[in-house]
Amino acid sequence: MLRSVLAISAILTLVGPGAADPLTRLGVGRPATPSAIAAWDIDVRADGRGLPPGRGTVREGAAVFAARCAGCHGAQGEGAAADALVGGRGTLATAKPLRTIGSYWPYATTLFDYVRRAMPFDAPQSLTPDEVYAVSAYLLHRNGILPEQAGLDADSLARVVMPNRDGFTTDPRPDLPAPIR
Template identity: 45%
Template sequence: MYTFRRMLKASTLAACSAAVLVSTAQEQVKLGQAITEVSLAEFNLIAEPSGTGFPAGSGTAQQGRTIFENRCALCHGSNGEGNSDATVLVGGNMQSAETPLRTVGSYWPYASTVFDFIRRAMPANAPKSLTDEETYQVAAYVLYLNGLVAEDEIMNAQTLPQVRMPNAEGFIDRSHIQ
């Protein structure tokens, strides 16, 4: 009986203590705050295959070469050959059973995805540090390395979404679903 009372008291004390701690914690924790429209606009960076979401600007592969050599070649090599499979940008063959390799030229379905990825995530050591002009220029250079655009072809919000990617039919997107 003595042990039962001790256990009952200890359980009751533990339950009450837990309730007080939870109540206190809920009052003190103030997670998050409302985001402003200006802050939200910084995240609205999606360049879509339809051509919506692209910023103003333009660039050619000729212009992008220097930026690529200075900001991208450390990981991707001077000609997009990469330092590992994860950093290769040119060549590749997704249909190869032995060595499928995902590159811009063999895997990516839309040029807008290339632009969007560069804009959001590159260079890896300083994401979002390229200007919109530089992003167009680097995207043009990467597309040029893959033989998809001419070296002097201007890439902008109108022309870049029109670049036909070799693996464009390799994915199912919203337009394929009824």
């Protein structure tokens, strides 16, 4: 027990609140520069704040999806090695709900944010903003939310109303901001 206390004391001395700057004391890491932070600051909020400039159409999205997404999600987004992205409307209250973009997701901006950050699986963050807008338009079209001739940009994507937007409950804590509508 005494050894454990001494070990913990030694560790806290090295990295605890009273320790010197770990970058210099331990010789690891590097300072977070504004440009390094900006490269990682790519979140998109439900109301569209954070969406980058760009534009993409359903037709362009079909081509990007075929080249970069269909291998995992199926030719039409029906699911293959990875989850289905299309279908599932009306299944959430059934014994076998299919949670897809069109049946479950409350905000279209979440689709953009997720694709931009995490897809394609083998090369996350490799799609341009125009390609992400295009894939988003294509998937929203495949889910019956956008017409075939639609295009998306930061303004129009933020205005898309998803079928399950009101399917989530809000956090009842009074100290939180009101939900986005």
